[in-house]
Amino acid sequence: MEYKAVVFDLDGTLLDSIEDLANSTNLALEKYGFPSQDVEKYKYFVGDGMYNLVVRAMLQKKANKKLIKECLACVIEEYGKHWADNTKPYQGIPELLIALKEKDLKLAVLSNKPDEFTKIIINKFFPSYFELVFGERESKGIPKKPDPQGAIEIAQTLKVSPQDCLYLGDTSTDMKTAVSAGMYPVGVLWGFREAEEILTNGAKLLIKRPLELMEILN
Numbered sequence: 001m002e003y004k005a006v007v008f009d010l011d012g013t014l015l016d017s018i019e020d021l022a023n024s025t026n027l028a029l030e031k032y033g034f035p036s037q038d039v040e041k042y043k044y045f046v047g048d049g050m051y052n053l054v055v056r057a058m059l060q061k062k063a064n065k066k067l068i069k070e071c072l073a074c075v076i077e078e079y080g081k082h083w084a085d086n087t088k089p090y091q092g093i094p095e096l097l098i099a100l101k102e103k104d105l106k107l108a109v110l111s112n113k114p115d116e117f118t119k120i121i122i123n124k125f126f127p128s129y130f131e132l133v134f135g136e137r138e139s140k141g142i143p144k145k146p147d148p149q150g151a152i153e154i155a156q157t158l159k160v161s162p163q164d165c166l167y168l169g170d171t172s173t174d175m176k177t178a179v180s181a182g183m184y185p186v187g188v189l190w191g192f193r194e195a196e197e198i199l200t201n202g203a204k205l206l207i208k209r210p211l212e213l214m215e216i217l218n
Contacts, residue, residue: 003217004160006100007151007183009169010111010118010135011046012191015125017087018042024082025057028074032067034058043192047171049112049136049144050075076114083117089125090190092210097129099214108132108154112144112173132157146176151183168213172201186213 011017019039026036037045037057045056054072055063100107107130111118118135132154136144143149155162167178170191178185179202187198187206195206207213 001184002164003105003166003184004164005106005108005155005158006166006168006213007108007110007154007178009171009174010109010113010121012043012170012193013168013174013188014089014093014109015087015121016090017083017121018046018192019086020083021046021053021079023085024078025053025075027078027082028054028071029057031074032071034060034071046192047112047173050114079117083121084124087121087125090210094126096210096213097126099211101129103217106131106158106160108158109134110145110150110154110177111135146173146180148177148181151177151181155181155183166213170198172197175201175203178202 008014011021022037022039022042025042029036045053051068051072054068054075058068058071097107109118109122109130109132111134113135115135115137119133122130122133134150134154138144142153151167152162155165162182165183166186167174167183168186168188169175169178170188171193175185175187175198185203187195187203189195189206189208198206205216
């Protein structure tokens with residue numbers, strides 16, 4: 001199969017961002033009287049948007065929605081200050097992007113991180129690689145992953161069939177998105193979740209390091 005495009009998740013796939021996400025959320029939790037959480041726990045809190053991140057970190061399923069929204073606003077404020085403190089590309093990601101561009105593949109990002117943050121962060125770390133960068137845009141009527149609408153929009157905008165797209169991600173949310181969109185789901189094992197979760201949610205291929213993808217494409 002000759003693929004024409006690669007769609008990437010952001011956190012846990014392109015970037016190791018968990019420490020900054022955890023630290024920013026913990027600052028907000030402490031402000032609102034909730035205990036902070038270990039960084040490792042955040043690997044299972046993230047992935048489904050910042051609202052769900054806050055709900056999970058608060059550990060209160062019936063928390064007041066007004067309180068959640070206030071805490072969320074605080075998280076966004078803190079993350080705006082700290083998103084670049086420790087975040088960095090995973091080893092091998094810059095080399096992978098260079099190699100993919102040399103093969104004339106079209107590249108895109110689809111994240112559940114707020115759209116504004118997603119674009120700012122990609123512009124800092126990978127300013128010249130991606131044709132399209134989409135974060136969470138529910139206010140514009142685009143549902144979050146695992147709804148496939150954002151992924152399908154990427155394929156349509158790039159003028160490629162979803163079947164001609166590889167989709168790389170590290171969570172069940174990503175694999176469900178790829179499957180629903182008709183893209184080829186590739187699970188990455190350097191991110192936030194384990195192989196079992198990725199496989200049971202539709203991954204057709206697992207890779208342990210970024211440049212393994214080139215071995216498959218070549």
